[in-house]
Amino acid sequence: MTRTITARELRAHWAEGREIALLDVREEGPFAEAHPLFALSVPVSEIETSLPALVPRLSAPIVVYDSGEGYAARAARRLTALGYRDVAILEGGLQAYARVGEVYRDVNVPSKAFGELVEAIRHTPSLPAAEIRRILDEETDVVVVDARRFEEFSTMSIPGGRSLPGGELVYRIREAAPSPDTLVVVNCAGRTRSIIGTQSLVNAGLPNRVVALRNGTIGWTLEGLSLATRRTEQVAQPSEATRAWARERAASWALHVGVPVIGAEDLARFRAEAGTRTLYTLDVRDPAEHALGHPAGFASAPGGQLVQATDEWLGVRGARVVLTDDDGVRARMAASWLVQMGWDASVLAEGVALPDAVPVPERARVILPAEPALTPDDLAGLPDATVVDLARSPAYRRGHVPGAWHASGPALARDLAALPGEGPVVLTSPDGRVAAANLAEARRATARPVLLLAGGTQAWTDAGRPLQTEGRFVSEPIDVYKRPYEGTDNARAAMQGYIDWELQLVAQLANDGIARFRVARSP
Numbered sequence: 297m298t299r300t301i302t303a304r305e306l307r308a309h310w311a312e313g314r315e316i317a318l319l320d321v322r323e324e325g326p327f328a329e330a331h332p333l334f335a336l337s338v339p340v341s342e343i344e345t346s347l348p349a350l351v352p353r354l355s356a357p358i359v360v361y362d363s364g365e366g367y368a369a370r371a372a373r374r375l376t377a378l379g380y381r382d383v384a385i386l387e388g389g390l391q392a393y394a395r396v397g398e399v400y401r402d403v404n405v406p407s408k409a410f411g412e413l414v415e416a417i418r419h420t421p422s423l424p425a426a427e428i429r430r431i432l433d434e435e436t437d438v439v440v441v442d443a444r445r446f447e448e449f450s451t452m453s454i455p456g457g458r459s460l461p462g463g464e465l466v467y468r469i470r471e472a473a474p475s476p477d478t479l480v481v482v483n484c485a486g487r488t489r490s491i492i493g494t495q496s497l498v499n500a501g502l503p504n505r506v507v508a509l510r511n512g513t514i515g516w517t518l519e520g521l522s523l524a525t526r527r528t529e530q531v532a533q534p535s536e537a538t539r540a541w542a543r544e545r546a547a548s549w550a551l552h553v554g555v556p557v558i559g560a561e562d563l564a565r566f567r568a569e570a571g572t573r574t575l576y577t578l579d580v581r582d583p584a585e586h587a588l589g590h591p592a593g594f595a596s597a598p599g600g601q602l603v604q605a606t607d608e609w610l611g612v613r614g615a616r617v618v619l620t621d622d623d624g625v626r627a628r629m630a631a632s633w634l635v636q637m638g639w640d641a642s643v644l645a646e647g648v649a650l651p652d653a654v655p656v657p658e659r660a661r662v663i664l665p666a667e668p669a670l671t672p673d674d675l676a677g678l679p680d681a682t683v684v685d686l687a688r689s690p691a692y693r694r695g696h697v698p699g700a701w702h703a704s705g706p707a708l709a710r711d712l713a714a715l716p717g718e719g720p721v722v723l724t725s726p727d728g729r730v731a732a733a734n735l736a737e738a739r740r741a742t743a744r745p746v747l748l749l750a751g752g753t754q755a756w757t758d759a760g761r762p763l764q765t766e767g768r769f770v771s772e773p774i775d776v777y778k779r780p781y782e783g784t785d786n787a788r789a790a791m792q793g794y795i796d797w798e799l800q801l802v803a804q805l806a807n808d809g810i811a812r813f814r815v816a817r818s819p
Contacts, residue, residue, distance in 0.1 A: 298372040301359055301384040303393040309357070310334060310810040313638070315574055315614035317351050318386075319343075319360045321371040323706055325774030326363065330390060330399040333406060333808060334613045335361075339775070340371040341686065341705025344378065344733040348660040349595070350611030353574040354379045361386035361393070367706050370737075378660040398808035401797055403777055404488075404605040409801040410637050410813050411488035416802050417815040420495045422508040425519040428481055432456060438479040439472045440509075441465065441531060443493035443600060452513055452523040452784050454483050460531040462493045463580055463599025466500045466546055467625045470538040472531045476503035483509035483516075485781035487798050489604055496629055499818075500545040514781055514791045525784070543624040550628035553635055553816045556642040558618065560650055566616055567593075570657050574615035578602065580630045581621050591644075593654040594620055599630035606637065617641040638812035664732035669750035670722060672759040680719030684708075684738075686730045687753065689773040695763030697724060697749070697756050704771035708734055709741035711771045720745040728752030 309316040310333075320327045321340040331337075338346050351358060358380055360371045368385045375383045386393060393399065402408065414420060423431075431438055432455075440457035442449040449459040460468060465482070473480050480502070482493040490508035497506045509515065513523060534542065550557075558566075566575050579590045580599035590596070597609045599619075610617060617639050619627040627643045634641035675681060675697070683700035685692050692702045703711055715721065721744050723731035728751050738746045749755065757763060780790040805811050 298369065298376075299384050300387040302387050303396045306359055306386065306393075307397055307810050310613060310812070313614050313812065315612050316357045316359060317612045319347075319358060319371065320362070320390075321360050321367045321706070322362050322365060323704060323775040324403070324777050328403050328777035329401060330394070331405075332393055332397055333400055333409070333811065334607075336607055336611050337403065339706050340367045340374065341708065341734050341737075342730055343371060343374045344662050344664065345729050347375070347378070347611070348662060350609075351380070351574075352576070352657065352659075353570065353612070354658050354660065355381050355571065356574050356612050356615075357382045357384070359384050359386050361389050363390040365706070378662060379658070380660070397810070398804050400801075400804065402794070403779070404607060405801075406637065406811070407604050407606050408488045408798060409805050409811070411491045412798060412801040413805060413813055414495055414815050415487075415491045418495055418498070418817070420491050420498070420508060421506065422490070422494070422510040423481075424510045425516040425521055428454075428509050428516075429519070429521055431479065431481075435479070437475070437477055438481060440481045440483060441469070441472055441493075443482055443484050443489040445598075445601065446530065448485065448782070450526060450528060451782075452525055453527050454509065454513065454516060455522070455524045457483065457524070457527070458529040458531050459527075461582075461598060461600045462489050462496070462603065463601070463626050463630055464531075464582070465493050465496050465600075466502075466629050467542050467623060468531050468534045468538065469497060469502060470541060471534055473504055478504055480504050480506045481509055482506065484512045486512045486514050486794060489600065492603055492633065493600070496633075499549045499632070500542070500629070501548070502545075511795050512781070514795060518788065518791060523784070539623060539625070546625040546628040550632050550643065552819050553632040555628060555631045555635055557645050558642045559645050560648045562642075563618060563644060563650070566618060567655055574612040576610055576615060576617045578609060578617065578619050579621070580619050580626050585622075591620055591650050592652055599626045602630055603633045606634070606639075610639065615640070618644055620644040622646065632816070636814055636816055638814070664729060665735050665748070666732070666750070669748040671750055672756045672761055675722060675749055675756075676761070678720065678722070680717060681722045681747075682715050682717045682719060683722045683724060683749070684712075684715070684770070685753065686723060686725040686734060689769075689775050691726055693765060693767055695753075695757075695765055696767070697753060698762065698764040699768075700724065700764075701768045701770045702773065704773075704775055705730065705734060707771050709737055712738060712742045714770050718744065720747050722747045722749055724749040724752050724756070726752055727754050
């Protein structure tokens with residue numbers, strides 16, 4: 297029987313800096329309504345596909361919880377089957393935790409709360425949308441740089457802006473603003489990346505006046521101003537002079553913050569200790585650069601997104617983190633923020649000689665069933681089959697096998713009984729992996745034969761077969777939280793509510809008392 301842990305015992309790990317991973321095994325919708333600060337959203341149906349990268353050490357302590365749905369015990373069994381050895385269930389679930397600690401809305405909350413703390417302590421300069429609009433109309437020596445991912449910038453952006461992701465800001469800013477007289481405006485969709493981006497440039501000692509667009513594209517929209525769409529403008533890659541300036545400034549700031557710079561021997565020691573101390577090794581350059589070549593064992597985690605969404609890469613609070621780049625800028629700037637967020641982060645020195653292969657730590661036993669699996673032709677020849685798609689609902693809506701029902705992964709066992717028909721049930725998902733991981737669960741829940749579509753929906757399209765966008769839902773689609781700062785169709789009330797929520801995060805952090813954040817001031 298899986299052991300339990302109390303909320304107070306869990307919080308002691310965070311307060312003392314000891315390793316622990318907390319998994320909310322509900323769907324993302326309920327998770328975004330309420331969860332502890334350092335919880336990870338890992339639905340029970342996606343444990344096999346999502347968790348190994350987030351929690352790479354099999355002996356790391358893991359706590360799972362739900363809100364009374366009964367998912368936690370199932371999750372604990374699945375974790376044990378994968379080889380995780382220190383698994384506990386949070387006693388009393390979310391309700392018990394809420395009696396002793398703060399619960400938070402939204403997603404990527406540690407990073408967002410930290411951003412608000414940075415602004416509160418450093419008085420990060422910002423201007424409202426109306427004032428930025430006036431400046432753009434009346435002045436010429438001003439540049440707007442968008443600190444989000446390029447894909448987000450292209451979807452919607454401030455007119456006249458250029459894409460410059462947050463992890464690249466110090467590295468490339470002087471290509472956009474070579475004159476110290478140029479006003480630099482940093483924006484994102486909401487607040488966090490604008491604040492962190494602006495403060496990064498201030499920390500690096502950029503001589504220009506730098507301001508954040510207060511509340512980002514949300515603030516711009518709430519002011520009644522129009523956004524540009526489908527823009528492709530990007531700030532150029534740095535010249536040698538820009539690189540030299542950025543390298544000197546990043547090194548100075550990282551030294552001030554206390555970012556360790558390690559060599560090959562230190563990294564080898566960390567890797568040798570990875571069985572007893574969780575280690576993440578991340579390449580913070582642009583993903584395209586990572587794809588062209590990177591040190592063995594370093595995963596891609598572009599620096600701006602890593603700081604914006606630490607919980608998407610770093611699942612074990614208290615773990616070690618080693619960052620690398622090839623320029624001496626981007627890893628130092630990203631690590632400087634992680635250190636302030638309480639992570640044991642260091643930077644691999646540039647140009648150190650590393651082995652082409654690294655020791656492979658003990659890995660989770662992810663063994664997904666492949667049989668009995670149907671080809672697309674086989675499925676097309678089963679007129680009485682009921683197809684069930686375990687994709688996240690936005691992917692399902694973009695296109696699915698004709699006639700397929702969308703089902704919640706965690707609620708699959710509950711909802712299979714509501715499916716029409718008496719023939720076989722065929723599970724699919726985008727690449728078939730989530731479907732395969734839930735085959736045994738589905739078979740225990742129904743007397744109908746349950747089969748897999750080999751290769752999932754991607755195999756269906758690869759076979760030249762059409763997709764359907766009209767949906768049918770056997771489960772309530774609560775699997776994805778609609779972010780009020782993404783896309784162009786957000787309700788005004790949702791956008792304003794999101795800004796109001798962010799503004800109270802500093803008070804919530806103070807009341808919670810377990811963050812271990814420390815914002816560095818100027819030298």
